[in-house]
Amino acid sequence: MPLHRAQITAVHGFVPKDILSNSQLETMVDTTDEWITTRTGIKERRILKGEGLGTSDMAAHAVDGLLKKRNIDPAEIDLLICCTVTPDMKFPATANIICHKTGIKNAFSFDLNAACSGFIYGLITASKYVESGSYKKVVVVGSDKMSSIVDYTDRQTCVIFGDGAAAILLEPCPPGEPAILDHEFRADGSGTPHLHMKAGGSLKPPTHQTIDAREHFVYQEGQTVFKFAVTKMAEVSETVMRRNALSPDDISWLVPHQANLRIIEATSKRAGIPLSKVMINIHKYGNTTNATIPLCLWEWESQLKKGDNLILTAFGGGFTWGAVWLQWAYNS
């Protein structure tokens, strides 16, 4: 057992003010509010508008708010991990830019890409640095400007995604205190053909042809991804619960990645955790990729109690998927 476990000691989110509603989407593609609502549970999503604004700007708002909330000097942060699939640029890492924008000067920082599972991958990665004993204050921020890679002529994908960011602070705590306790992660690259961006990487650098073919947007085979998500999120959640002798009654909150309300409902059913104990805000924000889970924690923060057992679970491109068991560390 590590000498120090890691616990979440603060959370803060940011969503852009501009709303893209289902009725607005009806004027852009061949869809209806009724279809989007019944098939996905989404009513509206936020879009980051404004020249020169990217993923790092939303993340910087979230991180700024996080540090102010706890009255922490940015100079105290040792490490910042930015989980994103929409970095400001291919390089340098968006994490470096966020540190620059928020005055974090004594940290090292890097980006982590595990698609929609990115935030939970980042959370566990960060917790290991804290457990090492060398890192006292670590920030994990999930931020995505999905509107920058969504094709607003493709009705299958453009109705799902939105923009947003949220950050958590991790600090060490003695064993026995509420902490991040267990996880089960998986990745399977054979899922690549079903969810990816075709061009822009080293395999297929940008050309006029790739732009004309609309290959710089999210490509998704919805049904295949849907089926995999429904099975896999429940599977890993059950594995973590079984390994730690946790019954559904022991769980205070299930915090699932918000990709589709039907996936969330199926996961809750399979894991035996009633919907009344599931955090759901997909109707307001859609799928913000790396921000969905921390945005839920932020919105539910005032209801969370010290010692509450939470299961966080996500699924995304790669494929990647996983579940985390943590105990909430504070009353707000």
Ligand code: UT7
């Ligand atoms: O977070 C990353 C991981 N991603 C996911 O977890 C996403 C998983 N997939 C999904 O959420 C769903 O598959 C979608 C929301 C993408 C699509 O829902 P679906 O129930 O699987 O629809 P479908 O692809 O089976 O399409 C059913 C019908 C089709 O029409 P036909 O062939 O039956 O005539 C589609 O063309 O619905 C049509 N359709 C739409 N109709 C109105 C697809 N998109 C739309 C739309 N509006 N926006």
